[in-house]
Amino acid sequence: MTARRVEQQWNIPAIEFQGLCHSYDTDPVLRDIDLTIEHGEIFGFLGHNGAGKTTAINILTTLIKPTSGSAKVYGFDVVAERQSVTRCIGYLPSEVRMYGHLTAAENLEFFAKLSGVEEPRKAVAETLEYLDCADLANTRVGTFSTGMRQRIGIAQAIVHRPKVLFLDEPTSGLDPLGVRQLRATILRLNHDLGMTVFMNTHLLSEVARVCTSIGVLNHGELIYKDSIEETIRRFPDEASLEEIYVRMEGGV
Amino acid sequence: MIATIAMHQFLSLQRQRVLLVMFITMLTVTILAGVLGWSSHHTIVRVYDEAVKILASTGRPAPPNPFLLKPTLSLLSNMVVYIPLIGALLALILGHVSIADDDSIGIGRLVFSRQITRTNYVLGKIVTAAAVLVLLLVASMIVSVGSLVVVNRAITGGDFGRLALFYALSWFYLMVFALIGMIAVLVTRRRSNALLSAMGAWLVITFVYPQFTSGLRPTQSLNPITDPASTSQTFFRISSRLRPFSIVEQYKEASGHILQTAPAEAFAQTIQRVIPIAALALGLLLLTTLLVQRHDFSRSAQSE
Numbered sequence: 001m002t003a004r005r006v007e008q009q010w011n012i013p014a015i016e017f018q019g020l021c022h023s024y025d026t027d028p029v030l031r032d033i034d035l036t037i038e039h040g041e042i043f044g045f046l047g048h049n050g051a052g053k054t055t056a057i058n059i060l061t062t063l064i065k066p067t068s069g070s071a072k073v074y075g076f077d078v079v080a081e082r083q084s085v086t087r088c089i090g091y092l093p094s095e096v097r098m099y100g101h102l103t104a105a106e107n108l109e110f111f112a113k114l115s116g117v118e119e120p121r122k123a124v125a126e127t128l129e130y131l132d133c134a135d136l137a138n139t140r141v142g143t144f145s146t147g148m149r150q151r152i153g154i155a156q157a158i159v160h161r162p163k164v165l166f167l168d169e170p171t172s173g174l175d176p177l178g179v180r181q182l183r184a185t186i187l188r189l190n191h192d193l194g195m196t197v198f199m200n201t202h203l204l205s206e207v208a209r210v211c212t213s214i215g216v217l218n219h220g221e222l223i224y225k226d227s228i229e230e231t232i233r234r235f236p237d238e239a240s241l242e243e244i245y246v247r248m249e250g251g252v
Numbered sequence: 253m254i255a256t257i258a259m260h261q262f263l264s265l266q267r268q269r270v271l272l273v274m275f276i277t278m279l280t281v282t283i284l285a286g287v288l289g290w291s292s293h294h295t296i297v298r299v300y301d302e303a304v305k306i307l308a309s310t311g312r313p314a315p316p317n318p319f320l321l322k323p324t325l326s327l328l329s330n331m332v333v334y335i336p337l338i339g340a341l342l343a344l345i346l347g348h349v350s351i352a353d354d355d356s357i358g359i360g361r362l363v364f365s366r367q368i369t370r371t372n373y374v375l376g377k378i379v380t381a382a383a384v385l386v387l388l389l390v391a392s393m394i395v396s397v398g399s400l401v402v403v404n405r406a407i408t409g410g411d412f413g414r415l416a417l418f419y420a421l422s423w424f425y426l427m428v429f430a431l432i433g434m435i436a437v438l439v440t441r442r443r444s445n446a447l448l449s450a451m452g453a454w455l456v457i458t459f460v461y462p463q464f465t466s467g468l469r470p471t472q473s474l475n476p477i478t479d480p481a482s483t484s485q486t487f488f489r490i491s492s493r494l495r496p497f498s499i500v501e502q503y504k505e506a507s508g509h510i511l512q513t514a515p516a517e518a519f520a521q522t523i524q525r526v527i528p529i530a531a532l533a534l535g536l537l538l539l540t541t542l543l544v545q546r547h548d549f550s551r552s553a554q555s556e
Contacts (some may be wrong), residue, residue, distance in 0.1 A: 061365040063550035083367055091365040097357040101267040113256040114366035156362065 012075040014039045014164050014196040015060065019069035022055050029055045031220040032069070037213070039074075039163075042190050042197040044207035046245060047217035053200040054094070056217070057166050060198070061091045074163060087116070090162035090195075094169040096153030100142025104128070104152045107141055108159050115160035127159045131185065147178040154185060164196040165189060171206060183210050204242045216248050224248050253368045257376025258383070261350060265384065270349055274342050274388055281334045282392040286399025289327030293403055323512035324404055324411050325418075328396050332507040335422045336458055336500050339388075343426040344450050346384055347433020350377045356443040360549030374434075374544040378537065381430040382423075389419045389426075418510045424529050425503045429454060431536035438543040458500050464491050499529050 015037040022030040029052045037043045047053045058064045059071050062082045070077060076084040098107045105124055112120035128134045133151045136144070141152060150170070157165055167186070171179045187210060189195045201207060207214055207228075214231060216224040226234070235244045265271045296318060304314040354360040363373065393415060400407045400415075407415075436450035437443070495501065506525040508514030 058550040061361075063361060063364055064548065086365060086367045089365060091362065093358060093361050095358065097359055098362075099264060099353065099359065101264065106263070110256070110260045111362065111366065113260075114253070114363060114368050116367050 013037060013072075014041065014074060015043075015198060016072040016075075017056075017069065018072075020056075020059070020066050020071055021068045022052070022059060022064070023067045024055075029220050030059075030066075033217075033220075033222045035215060035222055035225060037196065037198065039196055040190070040194060041213050042186065042211045043199065044211035044214040045198065045200045045217060046202060046204070046207060046214055047200075048202060051217040052220040053217055054168055057091070057168050057198070057200055060085075061089060061166055062086055088163045090157035090160070090165045092150075092153045092157045092165070092167045092170055094172055094200075096149045098141045098149070098152065098156070101140060103138050103140055104133075104144075104155070105137040107152065108156055111156045112159045117160050120159075123159050124155075127155045131155055146173045147175065147181075150174060150178065150182065151185075154182075158189060158193070158195070161193065162195065164198060167197065167199040169200055169202075171201070171203060179206070186210055204245055216245065218248075253372040254376045254379060257368070257373055258380045261377060261380040262383070264353065265346075265349070265380070268349065270346065271384065274346065274384070275391060277338060277342060278388050278392050279395055281338050282331065282395040283399070285328050285330040285334060286396065286402075288330050289399065290403050293327060324400060324407070325414055325511040326513045327400060327403055328415075329508075329511065329513045331392075331396070331418075331422075332504055332511065332513070335425065335507075336503060339422065339426050340429040340454055340458065341451075342388070343381075343385060343429035344433040344454055345447075346381050347430035347435075348437060348447055348450055349433075350381055350430075351434050351437040352443050352446060355437055355547075355549065360547075364549050370544050371541060374541050377434065378431070378540065381434075382427060385423055385426050385430065389423055393419045414510050414512065418507055421503065421506055421510065421526060421529075424526065424533055425499070427533045428499065428529065428536060431533065431540050434540050435536065435543060438540070438547050457498075461494075462498050462501055464494055497528055499532055502526070502528050 013036045015035070017033045017035040020030055020033040020035075021028065033056070045053050045056065055064070059066050059078060060073060062078050062085055065079050070079075072078065073085045074088050076088065078085050099110075102110075105121075105128070108124040108127065109120045112123050117123045125134070125137070128137055131151055131154060133148070133155065136148060136152060141149065144152065150173075157167075170182055170186075174182060183206065186197055186199070190197055199206070199211065211228055213225070213227045215222055224231075231244060235247065300317050307314045354363060364370070396415060397407060397412070400411070432453050433450045436446040436453070440446040440449055502525040505514060506522050509517050509522045509525075
């Protein structure tokens with residue numbers, strides 16, 4: 001990363017798609033998506049199952065290459081500048097799986113080292129402390145409940161203090177208390193650490209309470225993108241975000 | 253990053269008790285080879301002693317002790333069979349678990365969203381497998397040396413060197429199977445299929461392929477026979493061309509020459525037998541690296 005780009009990073013969009021397309025074999029999953037998400041936003045990416053939300057995250061986390069178009073994270077191209085992109089991002093997949101035979105601290109230390117953290121042990125202790133789960137450090141991950149796994153999953157995603165955090169269906173499998181805790185954590189990460197959050201979800205309650213802007217994906221096409229306030233203003237007849245979403249998706 | 257992956261993999265193998273199981277199996281097998289060698293030595297010496305007594309009572313001279321005519325390392329001749337059978341299976345499992353965990357439970361997605369390159373990742377895994385096999389074979393060699401010392405009271409420098417050479421060759425041979433274990437995970441969608449196909453490859457290399465080469469004329473190794481009937485000539489010509497590529501046979505023959513349990517041959521000829529094994533190991537190494545570059549770790553968790 002050049003010094004100039006570091007200076008510029010707060011002035012450039014956190015995430016930027018330009019004409020992004022992706023196909024699995026011959027099936028198009030993402031169709032010509034143009035999207036810009038500014039630094040500091042909590043962006044909710046809405047869409048039905050199979051709409052292409054996870055594919056978008058897979059592209060942004062450099063796991064797959066787009067078929068055409070470009071995707072950038074803080075100005076870095078996900079294909080041409082993979083190393084710079086991975087330095088900026090943290091990722092929590094929909095189902096958090098880690099090495100069950102290792103302790104939480106051992107798992108986190110491994111991921112911290114892979115992210116190039118200079119003092120991994122210290123970073124792990126600080127992260128666990130920050131997420132109020134220091135007591136889980138020396139317990140094997142294989143014995144954890146879904147909620148505990150999710151907390152350790154967030155810890156692995158932020159252990160290297162990324163600028164942008166990708167969450168793929170983060171509340172799946174969580175009980176109501178777990179959902180509430182996760183929501184609070186997302187807001188803290190955004191407020192305290194200034195992380196931009198990109199969250200895939202189909203739960204509108206999450207979006208309404210946490211996100212600052214939303215995008216709606218329908219069969220691979222981005223059919224809507226705006227701030228939450230503007231969305232509610234634009235659809236004055238709808239009583240809730242759910243109704244707005246249903247109207248946008250063209251459902252009943 | 254290679255060191256990070258390697259150290260993490262070593263810790264995982266240790267925690268999953270894969271290392272423990274491998275060491276126990278390999279050392280048991282080595283001890284078994286030593287015990288069988290000692291037992292055969294003991295039996296021959298006892299029979300010889302009895303024969304000497306009988307011959308002495310009839311006033312006839314006794315022939316020299318036949319065991320003294322056998323090379324010292326022949327005590328461990330069973331290891332040449334155990335390594336392709338049991339050692340190769342252990343190496344296969346080692347290669348399988350090295351990648352299967354990351355692939356089938358979706359950890360690969362977390363790993364490759366980090367700064368590590370796929371080349372460093374796969375090299376880390378290969379380095380770990382290579383190091384584990386070195387440790388395993390060194391432990392086995394120590395037990396072998398112990399067996400030889402117990403039976404012969406001493407071991408010469410030459411014998412030690414030959415033993416080291418045998419274990420070095422065995423390392424090359426086992427690396428082939430560790431890489432096959434990894435490749436099977438990368439080319440199949442399910443963990444169970446990966447293990448089955450790797451074992452299928454082991455079966456073909458160890459049992460099926462040799463049947464098309466030396467196995468067709470098993471008596472020839474005991475008692476050279478004249479050429480078979482002319483109608484089969486083409487087939488036998490093809491099978492003898494296939495023979496140099498049977499790595500299990502090349503391994504057994506090279507090992508036999510190194511341990512001096514087979515008729516003597518030029519060292520260059522023994523080296524020639526090692527070339528197909530080394531070439532295959534190198535080819536599989538390149539293939540594993542290539543497959544990791546192309547593997548879609550983003551879809552792996554859904555495939556299980």
